[in-house]
Amino acid sequence: MEKLKQILAFNEQFVETKGYLPYMSDKFPNARLLIVTCMDTRLTELLPQAMNIKNGDAKILRVAGAMITEPYGSIMRSVLVAVTQLKVEEIMVVGHHDCGMVGLEGEQMIRSLQQKGISVEKMKQFDKPGETVEAWLTGVNSVEGAVLRSVQMIKEHPLFPHDIPVHALTITPDTGKLEVIHVENSVS
Ligand SMILES: [Zn+2]
Incomplete structure (x- = not known):
């Protein structure tokens, strides 16, 4: 919450002092x-x-x-x-x-989620056909x-x-x- 308060206070100043002016653009990317x-x-x-x-x-x-x-x-x-x-x-x-995604093991993610209070049973419910939740949470080599x-x-x-x-x-x-x-x- 503290971080949010700080950001909102800063933001008020930012808008008031027109800090946005150097960043004005439209929604289409200039470099395509x-x-x-x-x-x-x-x-x-x-x-x-x-x-x-x-x-x-x-x-x-x-x-x-x-x-x-x-x-x-x-x-x-x-x-x-x-x-x-x-x-x-x-x-x-x-x-x-x-x-951080290189070498991230699904097993490591499962352990971290368990420590955050997510039960293995709940995780198993998230398995889908052809892919376990563990495989889904695995990074790359x-x-x-x-x-x-x-x-x-x-x-x-x-x-x-x-x-x-x-x-x-x-x-x-x-x-x-x-x-x-x-x-x-x-x-x-
Ligand atoms: Zn990265």
Whole structure:
């Protein structure tokens, strides 16, 4: 609650002093770009700075490990909205080194949830055909594997338009250095 109070107090000042003026833009990304990246806090300012992305330039979806795992999930739906309604013409999936999702064991997540008071019985109810809750909570083996899997999920999605290139990159959270893992030439 304390954090919320602080934020609301700051916000009042922000609006009053027109702190928003340097950030004004419309809903269409100026660079016609969508970035799918991780929720890691180190990337919040570093990633746009390192990629020369200003406010209003790109749609940015942030999800643990930059992983898109569900064809019917809200991340994949957001990708489809971006390319059909928001003028996005190119997509970059950007994972990062030292990501918390790399090497995350489902078992470790189960133990942590138990410590938070979630019973094993309750978790079992969350199993679905073909995938246990433990498997669902498991991370990936490598950051490269994670971004390539997300690119594959997008490219092979039956509703995804084929003329939109989807690239895979990694970023180093210490330096902002980008590495290209997979590049796709525009079809147009
Ligand atoms: Zn991460």
